[in-house]
Amino acid sequence: xxxxxxxxxxNSFLQCQTPQSWIDEAxxxxxxxxxxxxxxxxxxxxxxxxxxxxxxxxxxQQSSDALLAWLKPYEDFVYRKIxxxxxxxYVHLSKKLISKSDFEHGDELISKMVLLIKxxxxxxxxxxEIMQSRGIxxxxxxxxxxxxxxxxxxxxxxPAKLSDTLICGAYIEARSCERFAKLxxxxxxxxxxxxxxxxxxxxxxxxxxxxxxxxISLTSIDQxxxxxxxxxxxxxxxxxxxxxxxxxxxxxCS
Ligand SMILES: [Fe+2]
Ligand SMILES: [Fe+2]
Numbered sequence: 001x002x003x004x005x006x007x008x009x010x011n012s013f014l015q016c017q018t019p020q021s022w023i024d025e026a027x028x029x030x031x032x033x034x035x036x037x038x039x040x041x042x043x044x045x046x047x048x049x050x051x052x053x054x055x056x057x058x059x060x061q062q063s064s065d066a067l068l069a070w071l072k073p074y075e076d077f078v079y080r081k082i083x084x085x086x087x088x089x090y091v092h093l094s095k096k097l098i099s100k101s102d103f104e105h106g107d108e109l110i111s112k113m114v115l116l117i118k119x120x121x122x123x124x125x126x127x128x129e130i131m132q133s134r135g136i137x138x139x140x141x142x143x144x145x146x147x148x149x150x151x152x153x154x155x156x157x158x159p160a161k162l163s164d165t166l167i168c169g170a171y172i173e174a175r176s177c178e179r180f181a182k183l184x185x186x187x188x189x190x191x192x193x194x195x196x197x198x199x200x201x202x203x204x205x206x207x208x209x210x211x212x213x214x215x216i217s218l219t220s221i222d223q224x225x226x227x228x229x230x231x232x233x234x235x236x237x238x239x240x241x242x243x244x245x246x247x248x249x250x251x252x253c254s
Contacts, residue, residue, distance in 0.1 A: 001200075002146065003181065003196065003199060006177075006199055006200065006203045007181055007199070009203075009206075009207070010013055010174045010177050010178055010203060011176050011178065012212075013170070013171075013206070013225075013229070014171070014174055014175060014229070014232070014233070014236055015229040015230060015232065016173075016180070016236055016244075017182075017218070018178060018179055018182050018236065019236070019237060019248070019249040019250075020050070021247070021249045021250040021251070022236075022247065022249055022250060023182055023183065023186070023251070025243050025250045026183055026186075026243070027183070027186040027187070028153040029185075031243055032134075032136075033131075033136045034128055034141065034244070035242055035243075035245065036103040036131050036134075037131065037136065037138070037139060037141055037219075038131060038141055038144075038244045038245040039127050039245050040124060040128055040131060040138075041066065041078070041141060041143075041247050042176065042240060042246070043120050043123040043124035043127060044074055044075070044078055044120070044121075044124050044204075045143075045147070046116070046120040046121065046123075046157055046173070047071060047074070047116075047121050047124065048075075049069050049115045049116045050113040050116045050120070051070075051071055051113075051117055051159055052111060052116070053070075053109065053113060053162075053165065053166075054067055054097070054113050055056075055067055055068075057103055057106070057107040057162060058097075058099055058100060058105075058109045058110050058113075059097050059098060059099060059100060059102075059106070059110065060098045060100055062095070062098070063095065063097040063168070064096065064099050066093060066095045067093070067097070070092070070093045070117070071117075071121075072134060073085070073087060074121065074124060078138065078139075078140075080173075082119040083216035084123075084186070085128060085132070085138065087121075087125055092243065093114065093118075097110050097114065098144070105181070105212065105216055106213055107161075108212065108215070109212060112170045112208045112211075112212060116121060116205055116208065119201045119205070123198060123201075124193065130190065130191070130194065133172070137140040139243070140155060142246070143245075144154040144240070144242065144244035144245070144247045145167055145235065146172075146235050146236075146244070146246035146247065146248075147246065149231070149235045150168045150172065150228065150231060150232060150235065151168055151170065151239060153227070153228065153231055156166060159216055159217060159218060160217075162216055162217050163213045163217040163221055163224065163226070164210070164224060166210070166212050166213035166216065167209070167213050167224055167225055167228050168219065169205075169229055170206050170209035170213065170245070171206075171229070171232045173202055173205040173206040173209060174206040175232065175236065176202055176245070176246075177198075177199055177202040177203050177206060179245065179246075180198050180199055181195075181196075181199060183195055184196050184236045187218040210225075212233075226243070235248060236242075236248055236249075237249055
């Protein structure tokens with residue numbers, strides 16, 4: 001599949017394109033460290049979201065502990081400044097995850113989310129390596145309002161809560177993919193190649209979330225997709241003060 005084919009379902013799913021003012025901001029050389037750092041954070045957050053879903057809905061206690069242990073070195077490094085940031089000899093998931101017997105879609109959630117976590121952690125490592133090679137230090141950065149703004153709208157009763165969370169996941173993945181594609185042509189060769197290489201896995205992540213949401217929901221999710229689509233487009237289009245990977249538009253004051 002070529003890039004145009006990959007992007008077609010993503011651009012049909014998203015209800016707006018990234019504003020040019022965000023792209024203009026993102027390609028300013030002085031914003032590159034924030035772009036990479038926030039992107040790196042987003043990769044870890046994507047892995048954490050998938051892990052949370054597995055722990056909340058799908059796996060038994062021992063498997064839940066194994067998942068926590070899997071992400072711990074990354075979280076220690078990012079949030080607690082523990083370790084030197086070298087994950088090369090790092091051990092992967094230590095056991096086969098066992099699904100809870102009372103959750104019908106456990107096995108499917110496990111297989112899709114474990115693969116997703118693996119890929120997100122790999123992306124995290126790739127961005128971090130690029131940052132290191134460019135002398136960009138790991139630093140804590142406030143999160144943009146984007147993911148929080150989406151998650152605020154998730155209903156609180158089940159199975160609506162799970163299917164809404166999965167729909168939010170689909171939008172966040174799809175937007176990331178759209179932004180990688182938008183940014184790639186403006187970046188240097190190494191970053192352009194890297195962002196294009198991310199498109200394929202992120203495109204599948206969006207589809208996986210959507211497939212799971214459809215299967216888990218007892219009724220049609222079309223209305224919820226359109227609801228979150230509107231919300232997502234609003235968050236992407238309204239002006240933002242702070243530049244982040246998922247921030248909104250920028251008033252041009254330069
Ligand atoms: Fe990723
Ligand atoms: Fe992803």
